[in-house]
Amino acid sequence: MRRADRLFLIINALQGRRTALPARRLSEALGVSLRTVYRDVADLQRSGVAIEGEAGVGYMLRKGSDIPPLMFDSDEIEALVVGIRFARAFAGTRLAAGAQTALLKIEAVLPENLRQRSEHSRIFAPEWRGERDGEFGQLLDDLNVAITQRQVLRLAYRDESGITSVRDIEPVCIVFWGGSWTLGAWCRLRQGFRQFRLDRIASNERAGESFVDDPARGLDAFVRTASMRGDGSRQLNATPPPVAPGRR
Structure with missing residues (x-):
C-alpha cells in the first residue's frame, strides 16, 4: 500500500469518532507495524491535521473536524458489516484486503449508536487463511483479473x-x-x-x-x-x- 493511501485511510478511520481509536487496530487494519502507525500519525499532526491522542491511548480528530455520517439505518449497517466479513473470509486475497479497509472507512463516519450496532453483529465468517487458503485466494484473484x-x-x-x-x-x-x-x-x-x-x-x-x-x-x-x-x-x-x- 502506498504511504499516501495509508495516510488517507488513517484520516478516514478517525473521521466522526467519539472515542479514541487504538493504534493497534489501525496497524491491524492497514497491515503495518505499530511503529509505522505512530510515525504516520506524527507526520499528519505536523502537517496540520487536527489529530489528538498519543501512543498507548489512541487517536481521534479534534471536534469539528469530522464529516457527516453516512445515511444508513441499523439494519443496513449490519448487512454491510456481514457482507464485508464474508468478503474478507471467502473472497480472494485482494478483495479481502479491500473489504478490511472498506469496513474501516464505513465505521469511521458512523454515529456512535450505529457504530455499536456494527461492532455487535453476531453473524461471523471466520478467517482461516493457511497456506492452502492463501493459494486459493490467489487463484480467485487471478481469475478475477482475467475476467x-x-x-x-x-x-x-x-x-x-x-x-x-x-x-x-x-x-x-x-x-x-x-x-x-x-x-x-x-x-x-x-x-x-x-x-x-x-x-x-x-x-x-x-x-x-x-x-x-x-x-x-x-x-x-x-x-x-x-x-x-x-x-x-x-x-x-x-x-x-x-x-x-x-x-x-
Whole structure:
C-alpha cells in the first residue's frame, strides 16, 4: 500500500469518532507495524491535521473536524458489516484486503449508536487463511483479473472421475454456492457455456490473447443459458447447479 493511501485511510478511520481509536487496530487494519502507525500519525499532526491522542491511548480528530455520517439505518449497517466479513473470509486475497479497509472507512463516519450496532453483529465468517487458503485466494484473484481484462485462460481441469482435460475458455463470472466456487465461462472446446469447480482446476495460465466483449458469450447470455438448463439466475445466489460443472 502506498504511504499516501495509508495516510488517507488513517484520516478516514478517525473521521466522526467519539472515542479514541487504538493504534493497534489501525496497524491491524492497514497491515503495518505499530511503529509505522505512530510515525504516520506524527507526520499528519505536523502537517496540520487536527489529530489528538498519543501512543498507548489512541487517536481521534479534534471536534469539528469530522464529516457527516453516512445515511444508513441499523439494519443496513449490519448487512454491510456481514457482507464485508464474508468478503474478507471467502473472497480472494485482494478483495479481502479491500473489504478490511472498506469496513474501516464505513465505521469511521458512523454515529456512535450505529457504530455499536456494527461492532455487535453476531453473524461471523471466520478467517482461516493457511497456506492452502492463501493459494486459493490467489487463484480467485487471478481469475478475477482475467475476467476484468477479458483474457483467454487455458485450464487443466479434472472432472469428477479424475480425468484431466485442457480447455481454452473465456471467463465470465465467479460464483460462490455456499459450499463451493465455480467459474462460469465460454468453453471453446465445447462451444458453449460451462461451469468449472475451482477445486478441480489443476492449473491455469494466460493463453496469450484477449477475447472481444460479445453479448452472445457474455454474462447476460450465460445467466440466460444457465436458467434454461435449470441451474440459472434464480439459483446463482442459492444452491449449486444440478449438473456437475465442467463435465459437458
